[in-house]
Amino acid sequence: MELGPTAQQYVLHWGEMGTRWGVNRTVAQIQALLFLADQPLHAEEISETLQVARSNVSNSLKELQSWGLVRITHIAGDRRDHFVALQDVWEIFRVIVEERKRREIDPTLTVLRDCAAGASDDQTLSRAAQARMDQALDFLEMLTSSYEDYKHLPPTTLKRFLKMGGKVARLLSSDEKN
Known part of the structure; x- marks a missing residue:
């Protein structure tokens, strides 16, 4: 597969952004x-197009499949696995947020809850430090609760909500002034 200049720029930039988001460059480029x-x-087409090692492509495809961003499909008359990515940007965003929550936020909440439970018995922990841990726990629980409220909304509702963002912020800030 030959990439034109615009597609090549997109793929290269996505790989660069992936590294800033903590994702391997090749994984992001393949997505x-x-x-x-x-x-x-x-996989061979992907390897040739991106000029990366076949083993790197295989590992990257496994990672993308584990995130639910890429799936295997088959083509009649061809025994090789072929790969397709999610095409809906809202679904991609939803999958990424859900996976990041599962991999990053959920384990952190578990540890913070364990720390909160043990804090009262820890004589070495200052009240101020305990209060900061409690604030972090409260923040992540509120964030998670809000996410649970919004994650099942259809994309059209989310779009309207996001477009209202500035208006909602102004409305809420005007309420605080009164």
Whole structure:
């Protein structure tokens, strides 16, 4: 598969952004390539297009599959696995947020809850430190609760909500002034 200049710029930039988000560059580039592709691609095509090692492509595809961003499909007459990426940006966003919550926020909440439970018995922990831990726990629990409220909203509702963001912020800040 030959990438034109615009697609190449997109894929390269997505890989660069991936590294800033804590994602391997090749993983992000493959997701971007499959997102732009008009047909499923097999691993050799991906490897040749991105000029990366086949083993790197295989590992990256496994990672993308574990996130639920890429799935295997088959083409009649071809025994190789082909890969397609989610195409709906709202679904991609939802999957990424859900996975990051599961991998990062949920374990942190578990530890913070354990710390909160043990804090009263820890004579070495200052009240101020305990209060800061409690604030972190309260913040993450509120964030998680809000996420649970919004995660099942249809994209059209989320779009309207996001477009209202500035108006809601002004409304809420005017309430605080009164």
